[in-house]
Amino acid sequence: MACLQPEQPESTPDTDPYGDRAHVLAVTDNTSILRSTPAVILCPNCGDIVETYEQGLPRIIPQFDTCCTTCQVELRRWCAVAVDAAYRELVEPPVLTAMTQAYWNEWLWAGITNYKGQPRNDEYTDRLSTKASEFGWGWELTCPLCRRGISQLKQEIRDVRDSLDYHHWSTDPDQGITLCRECHDIIGFDSYDNQVEERAHEWGFRSRNDLQIVRLALREAIATDRPVQLEMAADLVNRYNLIQSPGEVKELLKMVLRDSDLYDRFVDDSLYHGLTTC
Template sequence: MVTPNISTAPPTTDDLRALVQEYWERQFRVGVQDLGLPHTREFTEEVQRLAEVWDWKWTVTCQLCDRSLNQLNLAYLGYHHWQYEPDVGTSLCQFCHDFLHGGDESDQASQQDWRAKKLGLRDFRDLAVIRLALRDREVHDFDIPEDDPAYARRLRTRYNVPLSVDRIVTLVSEVQHDNAVQEVIRDHGSSPTVPDHNIHPV
């Protein structure tokens, strides 16, 4: 018996490789979870080993600055929390993570939260999303305007941002152009230079 609309041909090796690779790339974007806790360090080495065994043309790379662990001289990616209970976040290199938090070395979320509320924003996530968009647009070439909901959906999906598309559009296309917001971003952790992409501080 043949079921309609179901392929009878088995998947090719390339199809299976693409499927597995896509799965692990997604896991790294959102953080590999175990009992609700994100892990990146523990899985980086294993996934790199699997990539070599399975002959993937892929390496663990920060999705925000597009630099590999070798280029960054890091052993693993870090994890940026958008929220803590439950854990929601995205895997980034230490440099991009620090940039999203305004360059604060300790108590990062609290410092960002205080600055955001002082500006009339909701919390640290608002400032982090603005920083995320600035960095994302520096590194990746876009034809999509910053006020286009398609760009907000891209940020939401790629970086696992738990804010609505409308809120992201407002932050990225309006709030970031406020003078006080620009001053906070400039004074607290400007974007690091990425020579590989000819990127200079915001």
């Protein structure tokens, strides 16, 4: 799993709606973001300025503990937004809220551990939920694949915890994605990893990851009510923290889509479980 300060995922419209002009503060560490231009730190709820850096952001801000006097909420690196001062009047509080929540989702989905590699997703899920309540937000952790929140999962599935399960794409280096238990099982044919690995070799694939990515793409298409397309490769890599490049995923999907018999091996009724679009 990723460390407490994981490598940041590629920018997406959800996390960076203002491009390079605004980012959640934690994202700016060891980057050139707003280093050479005056910057302000805003509350993601009301949009008020809570801190000003007239010379631009430093290379790293290791500690941030500032209260928004309007919202009466303590802000931290992961719930404050750095904005180019020249664009201060152009940003809107609802967008700041949405980009902060999107960052939280991607942070948790990629998995959070401490420097010893010990999991901290449960701890941070609670921490972010508490902060959301302080802001008056209705945010809760959702499964990135089926899009169901923890509260809905608890109603529909027995023995669901208050967090998601970590699915490894690779153990060295450690990289993966957190999914609800049902989605985790579905993309793996509800089988143990060694069984999926054996199936991959029987079918002529490189590893179990190839099979799981195809299943992931099929379920993603159902969840978003669209067909499986080669153009979704980059989105799959970014959203699900895949170790493959978009080009590799595109070639994998191309091979499966052009062979109807092979395609049929991947499809079963479980792909539709828990999805409201079907």
